[in-house]
Amino acid sequence: MASVIKIYALFLGSALLMFGGGLQGLLLSVRGAEEGFSLTALGLIGTGWSVGFVAGSIAVPMIVRNVGHIRAFSVMAAIGTVTILLNLLWIQDIGWILLRALSGFCFAGAAMIVESWLNEVADNRSRGTVFSIYVTINMASSTLGQLAMSITGTAGYIPFVIGAISFICAVLPTALTSTPQPRPLASAKLDLGLLYRTSPIAVIAAFSCGMANGAFGTLAPVYGYAQGLEAGDIALLFAVAAILGALAQVPAGRLSDRIDRRIVMIGLASFAAVVGLVTVLINPGPGWLMYVLFAAYGFAANPLYAIAVAHANDFAKGDFAKVAGGMLLVLGVGLAVGPAVASLLMGWSPVGLFVVTATFHGALAVTAYLRMQIRRSPESRAPFQPMTTDRPTQESVVLDPRSGSDDEDIPVEHEAPVPEELLATKDAGDVQDRPV
Incomplete structure (x- = not known):
C-alpha cells in the first residue's frame, strides 16, 4: 500500500x-x-x-x-x-x-x-x-x-x-x-554508430519526427493566430491534435506488433504528409475544416516516433537503452532545428509550417519504403509501448520495460554513486535524500 x-x-x-x-x-x-x-x-x-x-x-x-x-x-x-x-x-x-x-x-x-x-x-x-x-x-x-x-x-x-x-x-x-x-540518473550519450548499425531508419525517423513535431509544437499556435483565431480557439485546436494523436498510439502500435512496423510508419507518415500538403494548397480559414485537418495531422504524426523506437528495439539485441538514448538526442536536434526552419518559410506564408511537416513526413515514408527492400522485419519482436514525442528523457528510457529487468545491467551509463563512507563523514544537515 x-x-x-x-x-x-x-x-x-x-x-x-x-x-x-x-x-x-x-x-x-x-x-x-x-x-x-x-x-x-x-x-x-x-x-x-x-x-x-x-x-x-x-x-x-x-x-x-x-x-x-x-x-x-x-x-x-x-x-x-x-x-x-x-x-x-x-x-x-x-x-x-x-x-x-x-x-x-x-x-x-x-x-x-x-x-x-x-x-x-x-x-x-x-x-x-x-x-x-x-x-x-x-x-x-x-x-x-x-x-x-x-x-x-x-x-x-x-x-x-x-x-x-x-x-x-x-x-x-x-x-x-x-x-x-x-x-543515479542516466547520462545521455550519443552513439550514432550503434544506432545507425542497429536501424538506419531509426535515425531518419527520429530526426524527421523532431523536425515536424518541433515546428508544429512551436508554430501551429502562431498559424492559428495568423488565421484570426482567439486564444480559446487556438487552445482547442491544439488540444484536438494532441488528443487524437494520443488515442492513435495504441491501435497504431498494436497494428505494428502484427505486421512490419515500417508499413505502419509508411502509412502514417504518408497520411501526415498528405494532410500537410492539403493544408498548404487550400489554406483553410477558421472553421470546422481546420479542426479536421489538425485532428488528422495529430492522429497520423503522433504515433510515429514511438513506432520508430519499437522498430529499432526489434534489432537492438539487448542494447535498447543505448539505441533509444541515441534516438532521443537525434530527436532533440530535430526539435531544435525544426522551429527555426519553419519560421523562415512562414515568412512567405503561414502555411509554410506545413511545407516543413509534409517534407519530412514524406521523406520518412520514402526512406522506410526503401529500407523494406533491403532488410526484412525480424521474426521476434518486443511489444509496442506508447511514448511521449516531445519530452522524453534518458530516465524515460530506463523506466521503459523494454530496457530490461532491475536485476540486469541496464546498458545506459550512469554516474557513479556517492560512497557510503563519504556520506557518513558529512554533517547530518548535509546528508542528502534520507527518507523523510
Missing part, C-alpha cells in the same frame, strides 16, 4: 509539471505573436527550449551527483517558476529565447528526477503498468494545460501565475516522499 501511495504521489508531481509545461509552451507562442515578435524570434523560442532540454539531459545527472535528488529537483522547480514569471516581467523576444532555453533545461532535470523515483519504486512486474500510466498522465496533463489557456486567455498576468503555481507545487510530492535515494 505504501508503494502505491509513493507512486501516485510521484504521478501527481509529474502531472503538475506537465500541466504547467503545456500551458507555458502554448502561452508563449500565442502571446509572443500578440506582442508582435517576428516569426524568426517565435521559431527560436522553440529552438531555445529544445536546446535547453538537451543540455539539461546531459548536465543534470552531474548536478544530482553533487547535491542529491531532492535538492536538485527543488532547484529545477524553483528556477522553472522564476523563469515563467520573468516571461511576464521581461516581454522581449531575445529575453524569451534565453528564458525558454533555461526553462527547457529545468524541465529536463525535473522530469528526469521524477522518473528516477518511479524507476526506484517500480519492480519488474509493475514496470510496464507504471510506464503506461506515466505516459498517459503526461499526455493528459499537458493537454489540460493547453486547454487551460482557453479559460485564462493570454492577456495580463493570470496565465503566467497559474503556470508558476503548477511548477512550484510539483516539488511537494518529491520533497515529501519517503522513498530512499534512487539510483
Whole structure:
C-alpha cells in the first residue's frame, strides 16, 4: 500500500509539471505573436527550449551527483517558476529565447528526477503498468494545460501565475516522499554508430519526427493566430491534435506488433504528409475544416516516433537503452532545428509550417519504403509501448520495460554513486535524500 501511495504521489508531481509545461509552451507562442515578435524570434523560442532540454539531459545527472535528488529537483522547480514569471516581467523576444532555453533545461532535470523515483519504486512486474500510466498522465496533463489557456486567455498576468503555481507545487510530492535515494540518473550519450548499425531508419525517423513535431509544437499556435483565431480557439485546436494523436498510439502500435512496423510508419507518415500538403494548397480559414485537418495531422504524426523506437528495439539485441538514448538526442536536434526552419518559410506564408511537416513526413515514408527492400522485419519482436514525442528523457528510457529487468545491467551509463563512507563523514544537515 505504501508503494502505491509513493507512486501516485510521484504521478501527481509529474502531472503538475506537465500541466504547467503545456500551458507555458502554448502561452508563449500565442502571446509572443500578440506582442508582435517576428516569426524568426517565435521559431527560436522553440529552438531555445529544445536546446535547453538537451543540455539539461546531459548536465543534470552531474548536478544530482553533487547535491542529491531532492535538492536538485527543488532547484529545477524553483528556477522553472522564476523563469515563467520573468516571461511576464521581461516581454522581449531575445529575453524569451534565453528564458525558454533555461526553462527547457529545468524541465529536463525535473522530469528526469521524477522518473528516477518511479524507476526506484517500480519492480519488474509493475514496470510496464507504471510506464503506461506515466505516459498517459503526461499526455493528459499537458493537454489540460493547453486547454487551460482557453479559460485564462493570454492577456495580463493570470496565465503566467497559474503556470508558476503548477511548477512550484510539483516539488511537494518529491520533497515529501519517503522513498530512499534512487539510483543515479542516466547520462545521455550519443552513439550514432550503434544506432545507425542497429536501424538506419531509426535515425531518419527520429530526426524527421523532431523536425515536424518541433515546428508544429512551436508554430501551429502562431498559424492559428495568423488565421484570426482567439486564444480559446487556438487552445482547442491544439488540444484536438494532441488528443487524437494520443488515442492513435495504441491501435497504431498494436497494428505494428502484427505486421512490419515500417508499413505502419509508411502509412502514417504518408497520411501526415498528405494532410500537410492539403493544408498548404487550400489554406483553410477558421472553421470546422481546420479542426479536421489538425485532428488528422495529430492522429497520423503522433504515433510515429514511438513506432520508430519499437522498430529499432526489434534489432537492438539487448542494447535498447543505448539505441533509444541515441534516438532521443537525434530527436532533440530535430526539435531544435525544426522551429527555426519553419519560421523562415512562414515568412512567405503561414502555411509554410506545413511545407516543413509534409517534407519530412514524406521523406520518412520514402526512406522506410526503401529500407523494406533491403532488410526484412525480424521474426521476434518486443511489444509496442506508447511514448511521449516531445519530452522524453534518458530516465524515460530506463523506466521503459523494454530496457530490461532491475536485476540486469541496464546498458545506459550512469554516474557513479556517492560512497557510503563519504556520506557518513558529512554533517547530518548535509546528508542528502534520507527518507523523510
